[in-house]
Amino acid sequence: MSVLTPTRGVRAIDRINPVAKLAAALLLAAVLVLTIDWVSAAVALACEMLLFLWAGLTLRVFLWRTALVWLAAPSTGITTLLYGQASGQEYWSFGLIQVTDGSIDLALATTLRVLAIGLPAVVLFITVDPTDLADGLGQVVHLPARFVLGGLAALRMVGLFIEDWRALGLARRARGVADGAVLRRLGNQTFALLVLSIRRGSKLATAMEARGFGAPIQRTWARSSTFGLREWSLIGIGLMIAVLAVMISVSTGNWNFVFA
Template sequence: MTLALQPVADPSAPLARRNPVAKLAAAMLFSLPLIATLDPLTPAIALVIELALVPLFGVRFATLARRAWPVLVASLGLLVTMVLFSANRTGTLLLDLGPFDVTTGVLYSTLGLILRLFAVVVPGVLVFATTDPTDLADALVQNAKAPARFALGALAAFRLIPLLGSEWQMLTLARRARGIDAGRNPVTALRLFVATAFALLVGALRRGGRLAVAMDARGFDSGVPRTYARKQVFRRADVALLVGAIVLSSFALGISIAAGVFRPIIG
């Protein structure tokens, strides 16, 4: 199991060329209104807009699906949770599961949450699928004026994430070589999963500590002004991307208000 963090998009695509900070800020500005309402129409419109913009990021839909598959698993878990524990049992009864009544109100609330989950996640997937981690760290320091210690630490963390998958596989194979295998016993499988996860966490903490000491020893936190090999420029097109994100998110929110389905999360 490996995880690639390098950009997988066409670098010549119009939106893939934009400044990393601009893309990150645009994703946040576009996603914020989605958490202001509980109706399913707003995230549905936002999701349609996002899918229409995917080609402009130079990302293939198959690549987007491969990167977003954990969201599908999370949505299934959300569906089960809402069916079992939703407080909104209003509407027409569709299915009687004993103590759990599946009504139109339950499905309406569940649909809104699942669509909102996808609509919030997809912009983040597009940003990180089209952005080199080093360019993002440089842009955070140069354009967003983030502390260099934070940006470089985040870059180091991104670079180390693929190692977690490799180490998980190595720990699993090492345990199997010593005859430790769960077989078909789900209880033993869960116990081995927890033990492997704990071992992986311990190894990650040790590596993080060594990396922090090494970075300090090399002067990454010396306070001396730094120079940059790659200049990150914030252009007019990046400003236009931010304005476009605000306009499109306002459009999605305005449609739900005009349709009379707007349900504010507060109030």
């Protein structure tokens, strides 16, 4: 059985208010972007990997949902390694490319920081329902109802856009116009989807206005959004990880404040 297989105690994360998940992810990101050093990012990432065991995800789902983060992190690190600020001993150079002690440290720190920021954001929001998030933003954060409901409607349309993309591809193949150059086909199909999306968005906006979603009144909500001990505990865990990462980085002399 995978170490990331859901257990009975894990299911509590599904009941945590999405606003708390958003706050915890933003808190970690805000601290990690203040410094470029591998120690703080490594400490945060190590703590996060331990918490991922209780995220209620199988190993396959975890790797699949976070695949883009795993691909983006080394890509960013390689770019920094080749074109980062040169300092210390030089190991290899070619034109604008310089691999030095400084670029190696920056590449390692950048890779770990992308993982430490991206992975918890993805994992926390895998279990977020768009309606619950809208309820939380409207009732807990008290954002304008028109903005919240508009964002909710947009999120609900993502699945339809995916189906539209597939339908457009099948329709173009049926007409025999999908066998040309890949880039040209992608551009034409993207433009067709853009036109279809604008039309659907306009119709949705008109329908929502007709139902009074844009009325300047105090809106009521069908479901209450609570914010209690579970939510504060999650934010507290995020704060503890951030503080621990900063303390260890400062104590080891690796803290590198980006605005200094």
